[in-house]
Amino acid sequence: MSRLAATCALLCATAAAADELPVSLQVQLLSKMSTYVSNFAPKGATTVKVFVVHPGSKDAPSRGAQALSGALGTTTKLGPYAAEVVLVPYVDGKKLEAAVTADKPQVVYLAPELDAKATGEIVEAVSSGTTLTISGVADHVKLGAVLGFSLVEARPRVLINLKQARRQNIVFLSGLVSHSVVVDP
């Protein structure tokens, strides 16, 4: 177990500090990955709702959020689903929780500008359901986002926070995990 723990620590550290993956590639990966999450969308759904949560205002979303929104808008589909993107300014955890409860998004995509405190609060806000939290910042995954992306030796890596996935009852197909680095803080 000590070997596993050491390996995990190394992998986690390696993944956490690498540079961010280009947004267009994040969206392409998400499109492929969506079919690996068995409870990604309700049965029979044709559209998934994606909240892009950012630290800006409604009129002035953060740069990262706009890039995500643009890339999600450019892609035709997330797997078999059409994507409906909503830019959501982050105010506090309670308001986000209320918005998630009301609109029931399948994905909450964290803008890269979000700090650790906001990330932790967002994770808590969605933890009662199966909403998938995703981020292009590896540190966000360590803070509780379920999926993330990283670059290791210039190649994309998918990061999975298994602990948070368990907490939210999110079910992955084995194929995704076999291509991912497990972040278990």
Place this chain on the structure above:
Amino acid sequence: MRPIFLLCVAPLVAFAEPDAGIAADAPMPDEAGLESLLAEPVSTSASRTAESISDAPGTTWSISGTDLKRYGIQSVEEAIRYLGHGMTSYEYDARLNAAFGARGYMSDNIGLHIAVLIDGNQAGGSAKTARGTQQYMIPIELVDHIEVVLGPGSVVYGNSAMLGVINVITRKAATIDGTRAVVQVSAGSAADKWAKDTSWGEVWGRLAVYGAKRFQLGADPFDLAWHFAFRWDRQQGRSVWRPNREVDLYLDPLNSYSREDVFNRDLHLRLFANATWGKWRFLGSFAYGQTTGTGPIEGTGQSGASEPEYMLDATYTTQVGSRGDFSFRAYAVVFDSRAVLVPSYPDPELCLQTVGVSPCLQTLHYVNWRPFIEPILTWDWNRDGAQVTTLGAQAFIDGSVITSGTRARDGSKVDYDEPLVVPLPNVALYAQHIWRGRSATLNVGVRGDLGFIGWAVSPRVAISGSPWSTGTLKAVFSTGFRQPSITERFLEIENFLTTNPNLQPEHVYSAELDLAQRLGLQSLQVSIFGAIWDGLITTRFVTVPGQGRISQFGNVRSVWSAGINVGLQGSWGPIEYALSANYAPGRVRLPGDIASQTDEQLASVRIDRNAISRFGSSAIGSVFLPADGMPDFYANGHVSYTHTPQSPRFSVAATVNSERMRQNYASETYLIDPRNLEGPLLPWSVDVRGAVETHLTDFVDFRVTVTARSLATTPTGPRIGDASAPLPRGGIGASTNPVAPLSAMAELGLKL
């Protein structure tokens, strides 16, 4: 509560019931599509923006830091030789300077035609010839990956980016787990088995220690990654051929040269660090080299050099409004070389005049400095990455102070000549616009350089698209240039070399069509290219009143090339592999009436009449000769296997070069030299390296590499035989080249 089904085959966690609980109508995963996306590297070097290599405006290849360690790579040159794509390379001389070739042209001029960068810092490559390619200058264990962009890249990187761009990306502090040490020892057979003293052969040892540290500095953490390396080399059993001026080359060729043993004893150390702090990023290094020996420093006795180098680089990045990013980079590098040389041709009269005793030594103090600033503004018009404009400027000085002199052998008296001070200011402006549409990406850029020696305009146009989901097609037109060096432009030696005030930059114009196809975990790249290398600088003969016919650097060569680069890399179960195969012939283009020109005209372009008749071929109103030093075909590949992550890993890398002409074979003295009657063609060559690595404990790794080289193709100078040794023919163990034909290296990796 719904049950938890985490169905993993990740290395760290395993769960039972594979894929249980999945709805019957759930969409089928596109595993091949996911794998192919994960297998494709991301590059920033081709356009200074992060993008998949299939979208990058050029043929781009990524060499991982893991592979560098896995194959015991010691330098950028070795990385290109064994793991690169589209390029061929070899160690140029006994000091391990490197030569690189690609797309029909071999740059034997110690790396002047390639831009080698460390984290985008150009000081390691173009500023000081090939020093950036030397093994001592790269913190191998700290390298995350190396990006290779094939083809001209002057639109972004300016001077020297003709063959391509090699960008060494180092690891960030947070990716380094603790402090580690690497100890390497290597022994090899003598490079020249006919040398009189082969006692030491080729041996070297190296110690590297590296680690990372995080400090809280004000509001932001300061993340520091550091690397210290020390290397000791001793090479005994090399030889050079030195001309005997008293013997007529044509009457008594075998005695007109004498074989002379050379040796090197080198010590090098280097401290390298990178750091991030808030909006700042820093690079810094200090290197010191102490060399003793003969070899490239010609002389009949012991020469030496002391070469410290200092570099500091700082970049500040900030957002501008809601659409812009601004960065400002400033760095300075100082390279201070002090050499004491035994003269090749002693001049007793000069010694008596200057230091009062004969014989004496020569001294050469060469200081190169480069202050550099670069502001860059990137503007994301739609705030979604679809329309991005980059405007940049560079201002720098390639400055040198060269002081030569004479010194008494006991050091009691030194006489210096007047220093040659050459501060060469340069400015450059460039602009690039990237338009990323739904079906295609267009990259248009242009750069203008204005320097003391000349000016250049370097445009590039690239368009890429994905006609099908796993493939990309690209068309790229790009250009590159190289400014004449200080030596080429300014050096004047009475009765031997005169300056050329009309010397202009060299240029290359390249067009290519690229196909990138992802096949699950495999990716294929095919590039078909054509390139024209124009105004290449080499020496020619000119008649100078009072000095007769002497040498002068001029823009006298034009090389045409066309061919194909095929690269394949990926993994197949536990096997990881890559293969690069290249057919890239280059031909020197001469006027169609070259054979009818006078001897004087031929001498002015250093073409021998015999070369035209023996090797020339006519086409499209021109005469073409094979480009010297460059093989038509070259390839490399590597494959690595381990049964389980805990098992020993076995890796093999190999490179092959087809026959090639020696350097300068077409010059007027070469082919009529009776020693070269058998021809200037060098044979096929093969290098093979095998490596085995194993994890002994959680804290100790062990690796062994064995290298066999038939690099009898160093295409410099006449490698003739004498009474005691035959002509080298190539083949393993039959080399007189400055590399060990057979060597082995053992490495111990420690986690401290």
